[in-house]
Amino acid sequence: MRIGELAERTGAPARMLRYYEQHGLITAERSPNGYRDFPEAIVDRVRQIRGLLDAGVPVKIIKQILPCLGSPEEIYFPVPDPEMLAQLEEQRDRMTRKAECVLRNRDAIAAYLERVSGTA
């Protein structure tokens, strides 16, 4: 499929899909006319990438763990690389802190909403 269709099916703008390809997050064949030709399977891959990106995982890290993502959403390393493991641990901690921050703000907003709902 061409980039336009993939964009519609994944919700990721064509602009971003080209960006992902540039950074090796996804690969695409080339039609005679130069257009990118994406395989059916990358729809799920793009969704995984977007999920990671939305979670705040930098492209650099995604590039490392992407090849370890099976069809499901599980992560496993057949041969754990010490350096990669260290980076993933840092990433995990960053995500933990961010998650806690998000939760705190959600609770603050929820509390505010409860108070004003009584006012209205």
Add this chain to the structure above:
DNA sequence: GTTCTGACA
């Protein structure tokens, strides 16, 4: 009409 590359308020 759709996509391509490169660049930037």
Add this chain to the structure above:
DNA sequence: TGTCAGGA
């Protein structure tokens, strides 16, 4: 990331 340019 959005968007414009200049081509194909």
